[in-house]
Amino acid sequence: MKKIILYSLITSMIVSAFAGIMGLSAQAAPVSVPLEKTVVGYYTSWASAKGYTPLHVPAQKLTHLNYAFAGIDPAANSIALANPQRDLKNFEQLRSLKAANPGLKTLISVGGWDDSVYFSAVAATEESRNSFAESCRAFLVAHGFDGVDLDWEYPVSGGKAGNLSSPGDTGNFTLLLSTIRQKLNEQSLIDGKQYYLTIAGAANPNYLKKIEAGKVAELVDHIFVMTYDMHGPWDSRSDFGAPLYSPSEYSPQYKNSVFEGISAxxxxxxxxxxxxxxxxxxxxxxxxxxxxxxxxxxxxxxARAVTYDAVKNNYLNRPGFRSFYHEEAFVPYLYGNAAFLSYEDTRSVGAKAMMARNLGLAGAGIWELSQDTGGELLESVYAGVNGK
Structure with missing residues (x-):
């Protein structure tokens, strides 16, 4: 843990150097002092089809639940349900979950890897931005959500093949967020309720060059930094998916880590x-x-993705596999039968949550809840980020 403390001190100096740089505009996110650290959990719409319904979520360990994903109707420039029959049933259960857990805030997450194709178009003009923002406001009121989370993957370039993009996305993203913030603030004046606006962002400097980072930060309640997929099947070599720090040992490919992503x-x-x-x-x-x-x-x-449930049930005790823990990367892995499995356990997610706490971040979040149906990883995240 000495390494965490050292990096924490260094990064605390970075944070202090930037304190007070950005003032809040009239359209900025309302200021609130949380009673506990933020813990965000993404709940995927398809999880219910596998038996993990919203009522299975251990909501007492979350402050925010992001429902993933809604899409965009390009004809109407509006938010759109991806699977209306399933989504509406899930929404009903989310309202019941909130009734039993009054502190939980639910947000509708728009986009993601598969549904970011029309973000560039909807952000491109004042008319389309207003239409989309108004649809978000109406959606929250109609379905009982507390906010909207934009997961645009990605402005300007990158993301899934076929996504619309433009160099103008940089400024238009800010304008879209500003318009949504304005609509949410107007709704707050009507019903006295606080509404949240958040985004998910890639964990690298290149992404930050494609957005107006300072202006975006003023407008949103928080930025969910996707500090994972540091390596994966798209690489030429096996590697750790979310190392806390980059190992000092030689690797024939690029290095990246959770700490570097947050530091960016x-x-x-x-x-x-x-x-x-x-x-x-x-x-x-x-x-x-x-x-x-x-x-x-x-x-x-x-190579392929494997959920924590699958790791626990199918690999941890499989003959021929040996368990390891990389002391520099702070992550576990398995090797055996000519296979390498990089994954997370309670120790590694606890270390990540502790980093979030040590660096003074708003908190930590999870992609995604149904991959840990027993809730043991979530319990470790909650404990680590709140110092329990």
Whole structure:
């Protein structure tokens, strides 16, 4: 833990250097003092089809639940349900969950990897921005949500093939957020309720160059930093999916880490209190790896994502696999049968949550809840981020 403390001191200096740089505009997010650290959990619409309904969520360990995902109707420039029959049934259960847990805030998350195709178009003009923002306001009121989370993957470039994009996305993203914030603030004046606006952002400096980071931070309640997928099946070598720190050992490919991802935002002047550190409840299994380094940094024949539930039920006690914990990266992994499995456990997610607390971040968050149906990882995140 000495390494965490050292990095915490260094980053605290970075945070202090940027304190007070950005004032709040009239359209800024309302200021509130949370009683506990933020814990955000993404709940996916398809989880209910697998039997993990909203009523299974351990809401007492969450402050915010983001329902993923809604899409965009390009004809109407409005928010749109991805699966109306399933979504409306889930929404009903979310309202029941909130009734039993009054402190829980629910947000509708728009976009994600598969549904970000029309963000560029809806952000492009004042008319389309107003239409989309008004649809968000009406959606929240109609379905009992407390806010909207924009998961635009990604402005300007990147994301899924076929996504619309433009160099103008940089400024238009800010304008879209400003318009939504205005509509939410207007609704607050009508019903006296606080409404939340958040975004999910990539954990790298390149993403921050494509948005007006300081202006965005003023407008949103928090930024969920996707500090995972540091490595994955798109790489040429097996590697850790979310190492807390980059290992000092040699690797034939690029290095990246959770600490570096969060540091990119702090170095860009984003206040620590606006950041939520994202934690994966899944890992990656690489098959056909070399026995060198117990499968680390090896060429592989195939790779795929594996949920924590699957790791626990299908791999931890499988004959031929050995368990390891990388003391620099602060992550566990398995090796055996010519396979390397990078994943998370209660110790590793607790270390990530502790980092969020030590750096003074708003809190931590999870992608995604149904991958840990027993709730043990969530329990560790909650304890770590709140110092319990």
């Amino acid at each position: 935002y702090l170095n860009a002047g984003i206040p620590a209190g606006k950041l939520v550190l994202g934690i994966p409840f899944y890992g990656y299994l690489y098959e056909g790896v070399s026995e060198n380094n117990n499968g680390r940094y090896s060429a592989f024949s195939s």
